[in-house]
Amino acid sequence: MTATTKISRPNDLSAFWMPFTANRQFKQTPRMLVSADGMYYKTDDNREILDGTAGLWCCNAGHKRPKIVEAVKAQMDELDYAPAFQMGHPKAFELASRLAQLMPGNLNHVFYTNSGSESVETALKIALAYHRARGDGQRTRLIGRERGYHGVNFGGISVGGISGNRKTFGQMLGGVDHMRHTYLPEENGVTRGMPEHGAFLADDLERICALHDPSTIAAVIVEPVAGSTGVLIPPKGYLERLREICTKHGILLIFDEVITGFGRLGAPFAVDYFGVQPDLVTTAKGLTNGTIPMGAVFATDEIHDAFMTGPENMIELFHGYTYSGNPVACAAGLATLETYEEEGLYEKGKELGQYWEDAVHSLIDLPRVKDIRNLGLIGAIELEGIEGFPTKRAFSAFLKAFEKGILIRTTGDIIALSPPLIIEKSHIDQLFGTLRDVLKEID
Numbered sequence: 251m252t253a254t255t256k257i258s259r260p261n262d263l264s265a266f267w268m269p270f271t272a273n274r275q276f277k278q279t280p281r282m283l284v285s286a287d288g289m290y291y292k293t294d295d296n297r298e299i300l301d302g303t304a305g306l307w308c309c310n311a312g313h314k315r316p317k318i319v320e321a322v323k324a325q326m327d328e329l330d331y332a333p334a335f336q337m338g339h340p341k342a343f344e345l346a347s348r349l350a351q352l353m354p355g356n357l358n359h360v361f362y363t364n365s366g367s368e369s370v371e372t373a374l375k376i377a378l379a380y381h382r383a384r385g386d387g388q389r390t391r392l393i394g395r396e397r398g399y400h401g402v403n404f405g406g407i408s409v410g411g412i413s414g415n416r417k418t419f420g421q422m423l424g425g426v427d428h429m430r431h432t433y434l435p436e437e438n439g440v441t442r443g444m445p446e447h448g449a450f451l452a453d454d455l456e457r458i459c460a461l462h463d464p465s466t467i468a469a470v471i472v473e474p475v476a477g478s479t480g481v482l483i484p485p486k487g488y489l490e491r492l493r494e495i496c497t498k499h500g501i502l503l504i505f506d507e508v509i510t511g512f513g514r515l516g517a518p519f520a521v522d523y524f525g526v527q528p529d530l531v532t533t534a535k536g537l538t539n540g541t542i543p544m545g546a547v548f549a550t551d552e553i554h555d556a557f558m559t560g561p562e563n564m565i566e567l568f569h570g571y572t573y574s575g576n577p578v579a580c581a582a583g584l585a586t587l588e589t590y591e592e593e594g595l596y597e598k599g600k601e602l603g604q605y606w607e608d609a610v611h612s613l614i615d616l617p618r619v620k621d622i623r624n625l626g627l628i629g630a631i632e633l634e635g636i637e638g639f640p641t642k643r644a645f646s647a648f649l650k651a652f653e654k655g656i657l658i659r660t661t662g663d664i665i666a667l668s669p670p671l672i673i674e675k676s677h678i679d680q681l682f683g684t685l686r687d688v689l690k691e692i693d
């Protein structure tokens with residue numbers, strides 16, 4: 251393909267209804283990625299694009315990683331599909347054991363799903379069923395947080411707190427309340443790492459308990475670091491306070507680690523990074539390095555064992571998916587964990603964290619940069635919006651960035667960055683050097 255080749259297929263593009271996309275804008279000027287290797291994508295007109303977002307926060311080991319490629323190919327040749335209902339295959343158990351060993355504390359049981367959204371639904375259902383199994387079936391209320399993102403299924407958008415993801419779909423799950431989000435720009439603006447102020451916001455949970463009585467509340471779900479809403483970093487002491495209140499009232503604490511899981515913060519999980527032990531953890535994305543759709547919910551011994559009662563021929567939990575524990579996904583997961591471990595990728599967020607932080611905050615002098623936030627290998631640059639045209643400025647930055655050879659994410663008027671953990675200082679320089687040019691050029 252020559253450098254000038256461009257494939258535009260107005261007819262070919264019509265059938266695919268693209269997710270979370272301005273379809274008409276895309277199909278007028280398609281942005282096609284046709285290959286990837288390491289830190290870079292390649293476009294259909296032969297341009298290299300630096301991946302500043304690890305795909306969608308998921309390709310933590312970068313692209314075309316040999317161990318993963320080989321494992322998937324070999325698995326397809328051996329056992330492509332096997333049911334996990336009443337049947338098993340070895341890799342599903344091997345991966346679950348590896349995951350349980352990796353996760354701190356007593357989160358020793360893994361329920362497979364196919365996405366983060368399904369992991370969230372699974373965790374919410376397990377939470378409700380757990381209380382019922384213990385004779386506490388009146389605990390049906392679920393607590394989320396403003397600006398929370400927990401996927402797009404009805405449970406996830408009900409506990410989620412992003413109005414754009416909710417307003418279109420009518421009635422949500424009943425019995426859901428929300429705590430306030432943790433963003434306090436006046437106190438914490440342009441913070442490096444974790445904000446000093448805001449732990450008190452966890453006391454919203456006490457107020458919700460006072461309103462409904464703790465005996466009606468099943469679980470609280472939070473992203474340890476809120477990603478999709480534009481990167482909100484938990485204030486110091488906030489997660490610890492949530493844990494205390496949940497423990498006090500017998501409420502399950504769910505960490506939604508679909509983004510923070512598998513090295514994003516410079517530790518295998520946010521559980522390690524913050525040293526706070528939840529009762530359930532949802533994961534996906536980095537679990538298979540974004541290659542094969544897969545999610546996993548971690549549950550404590552106590553939760554798991556609460557179901558293991560009654561006649562042994564009876565199904566203990568009436569929940570699961572056709573592809574739960576899919577053999578090819580398990581093979582990808584095992585190879586992914588090996589890659590993370592062999593290359594020390596869990597620690598990269600710590601090793602490069604300061605260099606990354608300095609690079610993110612180097613943009614603070616630019617016009618229209620309103621706030622900057624970072625933790626581990628996550629960064630967010632919040633822009634002043636254009637009056638009457640929310641998201642427009644960030645979207646134009648996204649388009650200009652793609653033109654200049656870098657891939658960024660935007661949500662609202664916030665630029666979110668979450669590169670593969672294989673990133674090196676030279677890539678960080680390229681990413682932020684280009685982003686500086688972009689922000690200077692856009693209106």
Ligand SMILES: Cc1ncc(COP(=O)(O)O)c(CNc2cccc(C(=O)O)c2)c1O
Pocket residue numbers: 306307364365366367368370399400401402473477478479506507508509534535659661
């Ligand atoms: C915390 C969290 N929980 C659940 C999901 C849903 O996962 P699935 O998409 O696999 O169903 C997510 C996904 N998060 C996500 C997905 C796609 C884009 C972006 C973005 O911030 O641009 C974020 C997430 O970040």
